[in-house]
Amino acid sequence: MNNLFFYTIIIVSLFIFLIGVYGVLTRRNAIGILMSIEIMFNAANINLVAFNKFMALEESIGIIFPIFIITIAAAETAVGLALILSIYRKVKSVYVEKMDLLKW
Amino acid sequence: MFQFLPINISQGLIAITPELFVMGLAFVVIIADLLLPLSKKRRILDLAAFGLVVALILSVPNIFQPAKYVFNNMLVVDPFSGFFKLIILGSAIFMLLMSRDYKPLPDNKIGEYSALVVLVTLGMMLMAGASDLLMLFLTIEFASIIFFILVGFLRQDVKSGEGAVKYFLLGAFSSAVFVYGASFLVGVTGASNFASIQQYISAHGVTPLFIVGLLLMLVGFGFKIALVPFHMWAPDAYEGAPTPVTAFLSVASKAAGVAVLVRTFISLLPENANVNLILGVMAAITMTVGNLVAITQNNVKRLLAYSGIAHVGYIMVGFIAYGVFGIEAVLIYTLAYLFTNMGAFAFAIAIYNKTGSDDIRDYAGMSLVNPLLSFVFFIFLISLAGVPPTAGFLGKLLVLAAAIDSGYIWLAIIGVLNSVVALYFYARIAYYMYFVEPKMKEPIKPSGALKLIMFVSLFMVLFICLFPQKIIEIAGQVSLILRTFNGL
Incomplete structure (x- = not known):
């Protein structure tokens, strides 16, 4: 645990996560938000692989978990892009401030 | 096999x-x-x-x-x-x-x-x-x-x-x-x-x-x-x-x-870990925001969404009380919420099929043309608000009792104040149904399936409150097994 390299990786993954959160909060483009979310998923993957490398994890769960995360993230993106495409045909825009039919 | x-x-x-x-x-x-x-x-x-x-x-x-x-x-x-x-x-x-x-x-x-x-x-x-x-x-x-x-x-x-x-x-x-x-x-x-x-x-x-x-x-x-x-x-x-x-x-x-x-x-x-305060504050905010925003809603689906948010706040209160009693309250609250909400939505669909509108102002004068249906919907509304003799009342009672039992008096007080606010916007729907000049002329004839849902829900909503012994017993056993299984 007292390994400088390990802490570097964890801090890098924290920064990647925060970049993703910043992107979700500031982007107005739905595709841009989707990309930021993917970055956040990757921060979790880096975390898990680092934990697997430097700490004794049960049954290499730190390697297995990211595989599932990558797969699920791909499935989620496929559904998300389909939804964004279907609304693009109606609104002619992927900017979230144009999606303002429903409020309060 | x-x-x-x-x-x-x-x-x-x-x-x-x-x-x-x-x-x-x-x-x-x-x-x-x-x-x-x-x-x-x-x-x-x-x-x-x-x-x-x-x-x-x-x-x-x-x-x-x-x-x-x-x-x-x-x-x-x-x-x-x-x-x-x-x-x-x-x-x-x-x-x-x-x-x-x-x-x-x-x-x-x-x-x-x-x-x-x-x-x-x-x-x-x-x-x-x-x-x-x-x-x-x-x-x-x-x-x-x-x-x-x-x-x-x-x-x-x-x-x-x-x-x-x-x-x-x-x-x-x-x-x-x-x-x-x-x-x-x-x-x-x-x-x-x-x-x-x-x-x-x-x-x-x-x-x-x-x-x-x-x-x-x-x-x-x-x-x-x-x-x-x-x-x-x-x-x-x-x-x-x-x-x-x-x-x-x-x-x-x-x-x-x-x-x-x-x-x-x-x-x-x-049990001793200290996240209960965070959860408690979240539950209080959830109840308050859900109920206050629901006051201004005119679309019945949106209104039920905000009322659902408020109900989650109550469920969280029961959960924060932890113990056997708290989990039991969560179970019964969820069961009551199932029947009440399903009945209310079945009613909303029956109206939508007739008028093509989800606006509660279009429910005006419903009681004159559809007295029985309006009364059934009224029962669901008072169950959502937590008035006896309905399942919603039993759920709220148990949740608040569990909160008081484990020392969260402030949470119970916020819960009671919120249910007063909630009564206002549920009563507003009832006001439109009973005291406003009717808009529709001929009565609604809901199909057999919708009637079945409404009357099964109505029966369960009343049954849970009037004969709760068996259900409370089962819920108590369920939560006891959950706790002993996890070594509490």
Whole structure:
């Protein structure tokens, strides 16, 4: 645990996560938000692989978990892009401030 | 059965018979969609509903069996998950029956629609029994992704698409936060299943990083059950979605979310850990925001969305009270919420089919043309507000009693004040129905399925409050087994 390299990786993954959160909060483009979310998923993957490398994890769960995360993230993106495409045909825009039919 | 498999796998397969049955049903529904001609497609809804009734009967014994882990601690089959499986299956059956008469659903899409509903039911049933961080993540995503599709199912309607996109963006964001939190739990404890994490915690105690991870995971749970401040998606998705999906989303998705939230916190967090204050403040804010914003709503689906947010606040109050009594209150509150909300939505669909409007101002003068229906809806409204002699009253009573019992007097006071606010906007609907000049001339004739839902719900709403002994006894046993199984 007292390994400088390990802490570097964890801090890098924290920064990647925060970049993703910043992107979700500031982007107005739905595709841009989707990309930021993917970055956040990757921060979790880096975390898990680092934990697997430097700490004794049960049954290499730190390697297995990211595989599932990558797969699920791909499935989620496929559904998300389909939804964004279907609304693009109606609104002619992927900017979230144009999606303002429903409020309060 | 299954003699050719290793013993632990065959035992697991027998233990999850209801889930396997529902999975098989999804394939049967898809095949039926291929075989039936277009004029008979609506029969598929009946087929799916009938299959889920069988699954419901198959999962009843779960409530009376002792708890055990199956599939290398990936899933747990216990009375607690059994109870939530019944709630999820019950709401799925009601939802399929409601869809039969919901006009905007096109006939050629019914097959896909029923298959998705059956699959999302499977996802949520597994969610109620997940006892591994990996399984938890997979099942939550399983259910969420299908719900994104169901909310955006009416592709010709812009509102439906918009609700789905908003639901999707917030849902994907919260699951990314959830999995980042889960990665810390895995890293700190070195394991992903609840049994090993429990062992680690009892040997080494709780570290701050562990609590941080758990609070990040709370974002994911909070999104599922629409806890303030993660509730922003709920009103939009509820208004945009087809009404049967809205009913399903507001009951089953919330029940499954409550189930995983309660199980995760009960199994991973020893009782003395200090996150209860955070949860308590969140519950108080949830109740207040839900009720205050609901006052200004005119769309009945949006109003029920905000009232659902407020109800989650009450469920959280029962959960924060922890003990056997608190979990018991959560179970009964969820059961009451199932019947009350389903009845109210069935009524909303009956009106929508007649007038094509979800606006409560169009309910004006309903009592003159439809006296019986208006009275039934009135009972559901007072049950939502928590007035005796209805199930909602019993739920609120138990939740607040549990809060007082474990010393959260301030939370109980906020809960009582909130139920006064809630009474105002439910009474506002009743005011339009009873005291405003009527707009519609001829009475509404709801179909047999809608009548069935309304009267079964009405019966249960009254029954739960008037003869609660048996149900309270079962709920008490369920929560006792949950606690002893997790060593509390």
